[in-house]
Amino acid sequence: MKKLATLRSSMPTSARLLFTLLLTIVALGITFSLTALDDSKLAGGAAIAIVIVGLSWLIGWSGQVSLGNSGFMAIGAYATAIWANHHATTPVVFTLLLATICGAAGGLVLALPSTRLRGPYLAGMTLAFSFAITPLALNFPSVTGGSGGLFLNFLSAPKWFANLFSGSQALIRANAQWSADVAIVVAAVAFFFMANLFHSRTGRAMRLIRDNDVAAELTGVNLQRTRTLAFVISAAYAGLGGSLLTLLTGSVSPQTYSLPLSILLLTLMVLGGIGTLSGAVLGGLIYSYSDNLVSLINKVTGISSASTFGANLKGIVFGVLLILTMLLAPRGLVGMGGRLLSLVKRRSAES
Amino acid sequence: MGSFLSSRIITVLLGGISSGVVIALVALSLVIIWKSTHVLNFAQGAMGMLAAFVGMNLVFKGVNYWLCLVISLAMGLVVGGITERVLIRPLYGKPEINPIVVMVGFLGVIEAAIPSIWKSNFNAVPAPFSQIYYQSHGHTILVSPFVIYQVALALGVMGAVALLFQYTDLGLQMRAAALAPEVSRLLGVRVNRLLTLGWILSSGVGALAAVIVSSGQSLAPTNMDGIFVSAFIAAAVGGLESPLGAITGGLLIGITESFILNYWSTNMAPLAGVIVLVISLAIRPQGIFTRNVTRRV
DSSP states (O other), X not given: OHHHHHHHHXXXXXXXXXXXXXXXXXXXXXXXXXXXXXXXXXXXXXXXXHHHHHHHIIIIIHOOOOSOHHHHHXXXXXXHHHHHHHOTTOOHHHHHHXXXXXXXXXXXXXXXXXXXXXXXXXXXXXXXXXXXXXXXXXXXXXXXXXXXXXXXXXXXXXHHHHTTOOSXXXXXXXXXXXXXXXXXXXXXXXXXXXXXXXXXXXXXXXXXXXXXXXXXXXXXXXXXXXXXHHHHHHHHHHHHHHHHHHHHHSEEOGGGGSXXXXXXXXXXXXXXXXXXXXXXXXXXXXXXXXXXXXXXXXXXXXXXXXXXXXXXXXXXXXXXXXXXXXXXXXXXXXXXXXXXXXXXXXXXXHO | OHHHHTSHHHHHHHHHHHHHHHHHHHHHHHHHHHHHHOOOOTTHHHHHHXXXXXXXXXXXXXXXXXXXXXXXXXXXXXXXXXXXXXXXXXXXXXXXXXXXXXXXXXXXXXXXXXXXXXXXXXXXXXXXXXXXXXXETTEEESOOHHHHHHHHHHHHHHHHHHHHHHHSHHHHHHHHHHHOXXXXXXXXXXXXXHHHHHHHHXXXXXXXXXXXXXXXXXXXXXXXXXXXXXXXXXXXXXXXXXHHHHHHHHHHHHHHHHHHHHHTOGGGHXXXXXXXXXXXXXXXXXXTTOOOOOOOO
């Protein structure tokens, strides 16, 4: 235990790498014991968790609110679908990188005018952007496929992986688990980078700007550049998440990436805990099982999911959760867990 | 004269002005809230729609249009007051992203709640005036009594708000509370009450805007979404602080959008707003009608 602590302080990056590797191996191991349905849910959750951690970084660490990350997801998703339809044999890694770069480029275009803006202006600007993205996709049907969207081959397990499975529905199980495993590995890489970014010079500068931008400027932090960087990184993560989601589902449609998705992302991030990695993981998990949560509420309250109220229940539940969390526990589940932990520690120290 | 008034450019301009006036009205309501509590209310459009749903749905039950309008207005005032007391008051003094996030959540709740309360009865609300366009020497001019009513009502509300702020005791107190809350408090102004009043007033204006938008077309929870975004852009172009700036910005956005959707494509209109905002912020980030302000250190 003591050795671990020394490793953490002397070689923080290696320690983080070790930790990420361990967690990834555990997560990959878990996917072997899950059903195909759970595996595919988990894969979607991992993709969303990437977007959430990007948003968490932007809001929690640089204090800028973005409602436009669904728009950047759309950029990544369309880049993936368009590329995959022209170059079917491209390795997944390359496609993901390409989408990430496209997301970042979109972020840069929006960041240049908007990072000079403070809080509400920026939020409104990104809101306008996320509103414009669906009509924009509809306006160029020759590129984006119009309202029908685009289709591509979804991630399928390579031969050697599929050969591990036998019995009924072997191929379905192999594909589901393969996509979950790929999503988890991609998310692990993204989270590892973010963990390092949190503790980098840029991360510290960012927190200083959030807490006191005048002081930050006086200590030599370039406000504009640091804010722009934060925004671009967040957009890149959204692009990556959107790309991964597209590869998992094998389709992209303009209606997916509209304002409700941005609101959902914000909700998941706040629920998990703003500005924390574990919060983003929790947010992704909540996303994975949000349908189960809603059907649980359906069961408990007796509201039929076929009624109009039932159909809108998800929106209401998440909106109410977002408001309550912000009013009562602004640090989310992670914050609550931390408080509980310190309470237990204090109790045990007293007795 | 008739051929000039029915020419494409004038038609597009008139369309822009009539939609711009409504955008300006919503922008004005955003400015009222911003000035009093420094919150950008993301649920403003949705709150207006909620009030309009309560009031205007009664039209289908045979209630008089004007009575429904008054009920909508009353609902708007109530919704505004409750929202400030319950959702915004606990957040004063917290980081500025907290109220933004809460109001985004409220937006989500309202838009999901409306269709579950009222089912999907998205019938068209009857227009109180004729929607037949005027004719002049055999040419159609795209103005009808109904359009005149919409514009007149919007302008009337703006005028009433201006009179309230400029010429009444209450308006003076509200302006003082927004400008210097501590000093006003010392001088005996009940600042907290006035902050709530600002929200009540703004929400009432938003409700009337929602009624104007929804008259003559179907009642849908998302009726105000596009208008809210345009109104935000208008308010930001005007500098968020200035009522006159918001109104000018609203007309500017309305006319720009009208030209883009007529000469280019309907789908490009939302992007037009973003572009106008980018250009205007690049030239005058502080807004067209506000003086340069020094930021407090």
